[in-house]
Amino acid sequence: MTIFPRSIEEWYKPLTREEKIWIALAFIVALTLAGTTIAWHFIDRSHQVPSIAVEADPREFLSKAMEFSRTYSGKVVPEGTDIYLAAVRFTWIPSELILKAGVTYRIWVSSPDVLHGLSIIGPGDVVYNVMVMPGMAYVIHVKFDKPGEYEIRCNEFCGIGHANMIGRIRVVG
Amino acid sequence: MVLPGLFRTCPVTGLRVHLPTQRLIIANFVMALLSIVIGGIAAIFVGFSRGSTILVKDPEQYYIWLTAHGFNMLIFWILWFEVALVYFVSTVLLNTSIYSSRIGWLAFTLMLIGWLVVNVTVFTGNATVMFTAYPPMAAHPLFYLGYILFALGVFVALILFFLTLYKARVEGTYKGHLPLVTWGAAIAAIIGLTVVTHGAVALLTTFVWRLGLVESIDVMFYRWFFWGLGHNAQYVNVTAMVAVWYALLTLATGYTAARFVNERYARIAFALYTLFVVPGIGHHILVDPGFSVYLKQASGSVGSHFLSVPSMLHALALLGGLEATLRAAGHTGLFGWLAKIPWRNPGVAGLLLSMLLFGIGGVIAQPQTTLQPNLLFHNTMWVPAHFHLTVVGGTTLAFMALSYYVVPLLTLRRLISTRLATIQVYTAFIGILILAISMAILGWLGSPRRTLVLPELMKPEWWGPATLLVVGAAIWIASGALWVVLMLFTVLAGRRSTDPGELTSGLISAIIVKEGAKTSKMGSLVIVIIFLVVIMLALYFYSFLRLGFQPPFW
Numbered sequence: 001m002t003i004f005p006r007s008i009e010e011w012y013k014p015l016t017r018e019e020k021i022w023i024a025l026a027f028i029v030a031l032t033l034a035g036t037t038i039a040w041h042f043i044d045r046s047h048q049v050p051s052i053a054v055e056a057d058p059r060e061f062l063s064k065a066m067e068f069s070r071t072y073s074g075k076v077v078p079e080g081t082d083i084y085l086a087a088v089r090f091t092w093i094p095s096e097l098i099l100k101a102g103v104t105y106r107i108w109v110s111s112p113d114v115l116h117g118l119s120i121i122g123p124g125d126v127v128y129n130v131m132v133m134p135g136m137a138y139v140i141h142v143k144f145d146k147p148g149e150y151e152i153r154c155n156e157f158c159g160i161g162h163a164n165m166i167g168r169i170r171v172v173g
Numbered sequence: 174m175v176l177p178g179l180f181r182t183c184p185v186t187g188l189r190v191h192l193p194t195q196r197l198i199i200a201n202f203v204m205a206l207l208s209i210v211i212g213g214i215a216a217i218f219v220g221f222s223r224g225s226t227i228l229v230k231d232p233e234q235y236y237i238w239l240t241a242h243g244f245n246m247l248i249f250w251i252l253w254f255e256v257a258l259v260y261f262v263s264t265v266l267l268n269t270s271i272y273s274s275r276i277g278w279l280a281f282t283l284m285l286i287g288w289l290v291v292n293v294t295v296f297t298g299n300a301t302v303m304f305t306a307y308p309p310m311a312a313h314p315l316f317y318l319g320y321i322l323f324a325l326g327v328f329v330a331l332i333l334f335f336l337t338l339y340k341a342r343v344e345g346t347y348k349g350h351l352p353l354v355t356w357g358a359a360i361a362a363i364i365g366l367t368v369v370t371h372g373a374v375a376l377l378t379t380f381v382w383r384l385g386l387v388e389s390i391d392v393m394f395y396r397w398f399f400w401g402l403g404h405n406a407q408y409v410n411v412t413a414m415v416a417v418w419y420a421l422l423t424l425a426t427g428y429t430a431a432r433f434v435n436e437r438y439a440r441i442a443f444a445l446y447t448l449f450v451v452p453g454i455g456h457h458i459l460v461d462p463g464f465s466v467y468l469k470q471a472s473g474s475v476g477s478h479f480l481s482v483p484s485m486l487h488a489l490a491l492l493g494g495l496e497a498t499l500r501a502a503g504h505t506g507l508f509g510w511l512a513k514i515p516w517r518n519p520g521v522a523g524l525l526l527s528m529l530l531f532g533i534g535g536v537i538a539q540p541q542t543t544l545q546p547n548l549l550f551h552n553t554m555w556v557p558a559h560f561h562l563t564v565v566g567g568t569t570l571a572f573m574a575l576s577y578y579v580v581p582l583l584t585l586r587r588l589i590s591t592r593l594a595t596i597q598v599y600t601a602f603i604g605i606l607i608l609a610i611s612m613a614i615l616g617w618l619g620s621p622r623r624t625l626v627l628p629e630l631m632k633p634e635w636w637g638p639a640t641l642l643v644v645g646a647a648i649w650i651a652s653g654a655l656w657v658v659l660m661l662f663t664v665l666a667g668r669r670s671t672d673p674g675e676l677t678s679g680l681i682s683a684i685i686v687k688e689g690a691k692t693s694k695m696g697s698l699v700i701v702i703i704f705l706v707v708i709m710l711a712l713y714f715y716s717f718l719r720l721g722f723q724p725p726f727w
Binding site: 002003004005006007008010011012013014015016018019021022023025026027029030032033034036037038040044045046047048049050051053104113114115117119121122125126127128129130131132133134135136137138140141142143144145146151153154155156157158159160161162163164166 | 186232233267303308309310347348352393420422434437438461462470473474475478490493544547548552617619621623624625626632697701702705709710717720724725
C-alpha cells in the first residue's frame with residue numbers, strides 16, 4: 001500500500017521482466033541522447049553553439065558598435081570585416097546589416113546595459129537563439145547561403161520596450 | 174506526549190489526524206489556493222493578450238501580469254501546496270503529530286510575509302523583472318527581501334518535515350518502513366533543500382547589490398545559482414507530483430491497484446532524482462557566453478538527459494500497476510485492458526491524463542535541453558510549451574485530482590459533484606494540450622517567449638498559433654475556475670457526512686481482482702516504448718537534422 005507504512009518483506013519484491021527491460025532501455029535512451037550531442041561536435045563543425053566569448057567593457061563595446069553602424073549603414077559589409085552588434089534597451093546597433101550570401105562573417109555581440117537575447121528568424125523556418133550578456137562579447141560565425149531577409153529580435157525580457165527590439169539582416173547575392 | 178483528545182480518526186481511511194496539524198495543513202492549502210487564484214487571474218490577462226491583445230495593449234501592464242503569473246504559479250502555488258503535502262504525509266500517514274506546530278506557524282508567517290511583499294512589489298509595478306529577476310535589471314530591494322523570506326519559510330517548513338519524520342521514527346508511531354508516498358515526498362524535500370541553498374546564494378548576493386553594499390554583480394554567477402533555485406524547484410514539483418500519482422492510483426481504485434505497484438522499483442526511481450537534479454542545472458545556460466563548452470556538455474547532456482530516466486521509470490511503475498490490476502481482474506490482450514480503465518473516475522482520469530501531458534512535456538524537452546538543438550528553441554515559446562505541459566498539465570492537474578479525494582476527507586463534507594470533477598479533469602487536459610501545442614508551434618517558428626507581440630510586430634505565420642493559444646487558454650481557465658468553484662462549494666456547502674461510503678461515493682472505482690491471477694505489464698511496456706523511446710528519439714533526431722540544414726552558425 002503506497003499510503004500506509006509497510007515492512008520490508010511486504011515491499012521489497014523482485015523486479016519483473018518488463019521492469020528490468022525498461023530500466024535498461026531508459027538508461028540506453030539517456031546514453032543515446034547524451035552520445036548524440038557529443039558526437040555532433042565531430043559530425044558537423046558548422047552547426048554548433050558558439051564557443052568563443054571574451055570580456056568586453058560595456059562602454060567601449062557600445063562605441064565600437066556605433067562606429068560600425070555609422071561606417072556600414074546602407075552598405076554591404078565586405079568579406080573579412082568583423083561585425084559589432086550591440087543589444088541596447090530597446091534597439092539593436094546597428095539595426096540593419098547587409099551581408100553577402102555565401103560569405104562567412106564574424107559577429108561580436110554584447111550589451112551595455114542588461115541581459116538580452118539574440119534571435120535570428122528567417123525564411124524557411126530558420127531560427128537561431130543565443131544569449132547576449134552585458135560585459136561579455138559572444139563571437140559568432142555565421143554564413144547565410146542564400147539571399148533573403150532575416151529578422152533579429154530580442155528573446156530575453158529586457159524591459160517595457162522589449163518587443164520593439166527588432167532589427168534586420170539583409171542577405172544579398 | 175500528545176493528548177489523545179487532539180486527534181480525530183478519519184472515518185474512511187482509519188488514519189488518525191492531529192487537529193493542530195490539520196489546521197496548519199489547511200492554512201498552507203488555503204494559501205496555495207489563493208496563489209493559484211491570483212496566478213489564474215493573471216493567466217487570463219497573459220493568455221488573452223499574447224499575440225491577440227484582446228485584453229492588455231500596454232506592455233507595462235502586460236509584463237506586470239506576466240511576472241505575477243510566473244511567481245504565483247511556479248513558486249507560490251506549488252510551494253504552498255507542497256508544504257501542506259509534506260506536513261500531511263509526515264503526520265497523518267505516520268500516525269503522529271507535527272514536531273512543533275509553533276515552528277510550523279513560524280514557517281507559515283515567513284512565507285506569508287514573503288508572499289505579501291513580493292505580490293505587492295510586483296503589482297505596484299516595482300518589480301517587473303519576471304520570476305527569474307536576472308540582474309542587472311533591478312527591482313525594488315524589498316522584492317528580493319520578500320523572495321528571500323519566502324524561501325526561508327520553505328526551508329523552515331522542510332526542516333520541520335524532517336524533524337517530524339525523525340519524531341515518528343523514534344516514538345515508533347508506525348511499524349515498518351515509510352509509505353511510498355511519504356518516501357517520495359522526502360525525496361522532494363531533499364531536492365527542496367538544494368533549491369533553498371542555491372536560491373540563497375543567488376538572491377542574497379542580489380539583495381546586497383541592490384542595497385548598494387557591493388558595486389557590481391556577475392550575471393552568469395547569478396544565472397547559474399538562480400537556476401539552482403528555478404530548475405530544482407520544478408523537480409520538487411515533479412517528485413511531489415509522482416508521489417501524488419501513487420496516492421491517486423491507490424485512492425481511486427480503493428487501494429486495489431497499490432498492491433500491484435512494485436514499490437522497490439518505484440523507490441529506486443525516486444532515489445535516482447536526487448542524483449541527477451543538481452548536475453542538470455546547466456541546461457539553462459547552454460547558449461550563454463562565458464561558460465565553457467565542456468561544462469555545458471556535461472551539465473546539459475549528462476545531467477539533463479539522465480534526469481529524465483527516473484520519470485521514465487515511474488511511467489511504467491504506475492501504468493504497469495494499473496495494467497496488472499486490470500489483468501488480475503480478468504482483462505486480457507496486449508491493450509484490451511485499456512478499454513477497461515475506469516475513465517470516468519476523476520482520480521484515474523486525472524492520473525493518466527496528468528501522466529500523458531507530463532510525458533509529452535518531457536518528450537519536447539529533450540531537444541531543447543541539448544546543447545546544439547537548444548539554438549533552435551532557447552527562449553522561444555517552445556520553452557513555455559514544455560513547462561506548461563509538465564507543471565500545469567502534470568503537476569497542477571495531479572494536485573487538482575488529488576484534492577477531490579483529500580478535501581472531502583479533511584472537511585468531512587461530500588464532494589459537490591463527481592461528474593463535474595471528471596469534466597473538470599478532461600477540460601483541463603484539452604485546454605492545456607491546445608495551449609501547449611500552439612505555444613510549441615510558435616516556438617518552432619522562432620517567436621520569443623515573455624514578449625508582448627503587438628499586432629504590428631507580428632510575423633504573418635505567427636497569427637494562426639497565437640489565436641489557437643487564446644482558445645486553449647480560455648478552455649483551461651474555465652476548467653481552473655470550475656475547480657475553484659467545486660472546492661469552494663464542497664468546503665462551504667458540501668453535505669456533512671462521516672459515512673465512508675457517502676464521503677467517497679463516485680470517487681472510487683473498485684476493481685475486483687482474482688487472487689493469484691497471472692499478471693503482466695507488457696502492454697504498458699509497449700506504450701512507454703512508443704511514447705518515450707520511438708517518438709522522443711524521432712523528435713530529437715529531427716531537431717538535429719533541422720539544425721544541420723540551417724545556414725552554418727558556430
